Amino acid sequence: MRCNHVGYRHFDTAKIYGSEPALGKALNEAIYMGEVDREEIFLTSKLWGSDHHDPVSALKHTLKDLDMEYLDMYLVHWPVKLKPWVNYPVPNEDDFENLDLGTTWAGMEKCLEMGLCRSIGVSNFSSNKIEWLLDFANTPPVVNQVEMHPMWRQRKLRRTCGEHKIHVSAYSPLGGPGNAWGSTAVVNHPIIQSIALKHNATPAQVALKWGLSKGSSVIVKSFNEERMEENMGSFDLHLDDEDILEIEKLDEIKIMRGEFHVNQTTSPYKTIEELWDDEI
Numbered sequence: 001m002r003c004n005h006v007g008y009r010h011f012d013t014a015k016i017y018g019s020e021p022a023l024g025k026a027l028n029e030a031i032y033m034g035e036v037d038r039e040e041i042f043l044t045s046k047l048w049g050s051d052h053h054d055p056v057s058a059l060k061h062t063l064k065d066l067d068m069e070y071l072d073m074y075l076v077h078w079p080v081k082l083k084p085w086v087n088y089p090v091p092n093e094d095d096f097e098n099l100d101l102g103t104t105w106a107g108m109e110k111c112l113e114m115g116l117c118r119s120i121g122v123s124n125f126s127s128n129k130i131e132w133l134l135d136f137a138n139t140p141p142v143v144n145q146v147e148m149h150p151m152w153r154q155r156k157l158r159r160t161c162g163e164h165k166i167h168v169s170a171y172s173p174l175g176g177p178g179n180a181w182g183s184t185a186v187v188n189h190p191i192i193q194s195i196a197l198k199h200n201a202t203p204a205q206v207a208l209k210w211g212l213s214k215g216s217s218v219i220v221k222s223f224n225e226e227r228m229e230e231n232m233g234s235f236d237l238h239l240d241d242e243d244i245l246e247i248e249k250l251d252e253i254k255i256m257r258g259e260f261h262v263n264q265t266t267s268p269y270k271t272i273e274e275l276w277d278d279e280i
């Protein structure tokens with residue numbers, strides 16, 4: 001697997017991405033060839049909304065698809081529960097059920113107890129939803145994976161998660177420039193470009209180093225080996241106080257807004273503001 005040759009050790013997948021079988025095959029080949037040990041890999045997958053009624057069965061299915069014995073991290077993908085047959089990324093109007101987070105989380109805790117995963121967490125949770133979960137969780141989430149980049153800085157959520165020792169992991173750390181739903185706003189921003197020029201670095205390296213400087217892990221995606229290497233180079237970049245202050249002043253834009261989880265009929269979220277508890 002080429003990214004393994006570049007040196008990546010953290011792999012982020014999800015049932016709904018359809019990437020579990022291919023990723024598992026590549027990782028198992030690398031392990032079989034002695035290029036890496038299982039213990040040196042950090043493997044994350046996610047519970048889709050249609051599996052909230054039975055996280056244990058869902059995770060067993062994920063492990064079968066990955067051909068792995070355990071995950072390092074299992075996340076609740078969205079605070080959204082869907083009808084059991086909704087195995088597609090954009091739910092229809094009548095596909096939603098009321099979210100009983102207590103039951104979902106008890107299932108996640110069961111996954112942990114059974115040794116199917118080594119840690120559990122959430123994704124796309126606002127500060128309010130984190131506080132709600134902490135009200136009843138026996139095992140608190142260790143991670144909240146959310147959109148985070150220089151133009152969506154998550155100040156409030158980082159404070160909330162920090163108070164509860166929950167690691168914030170940054171998805172779309174470049175703003176998803178090549179994705180159909182993504183944006184080039186971050187990598188093309190003149191301030192990001194001028195900071196890059198100043199340090200003889202690239203805009204992507206500036207964006208990734210900004211996320212790392214906030215203590216987050218940055219889940220960047222590339223299918224291109226040169227860009228994978230470039231993105232690894234962000235570890236060597238040093239951003240000074242002036243750079244960080246310049247980034248703090250950038251306008252904010254949320255790229256993954258999650259409109260597909262909002263409707264006036266079956267979704268518990270009637271507006272985008274309800275989905276994110278006004279953190280948008």
Ligand SMILES: NC(=O)c1ccc[n+]([C@@H]2O[C@H](COP(=O)([O-])OP(=O)(O)OC[C@H]3O[C@@H](n4cnc5c(N)ncnc54)[C@H](OP(=O)(O)O)[C@@H]3O)[C@@H](O)[C@H]2O)c1
Pocket residue numbers: 012013077123124145146170171172173174175176177178179182187202204205219220221222223224227228230231256
């Ligand atoms: N939990 C969630 O709900 C959620 C949501 C979205 C994403 N994620 C996770 O986060 C990962 C990354 O998110 P993402 O793909 O949305 O965003 P991203 O990593 O910000 O952007 C990926 C895009 O940027 C391009 N790219 C990569 N390196 C680059 C560079 N150095 N310069 C310019 N362009 C570059 C890639 O194109 P090339 O391939 O051509 O390099 C790709 O199209 C996903 O794979 C997924 O695992 C999670």
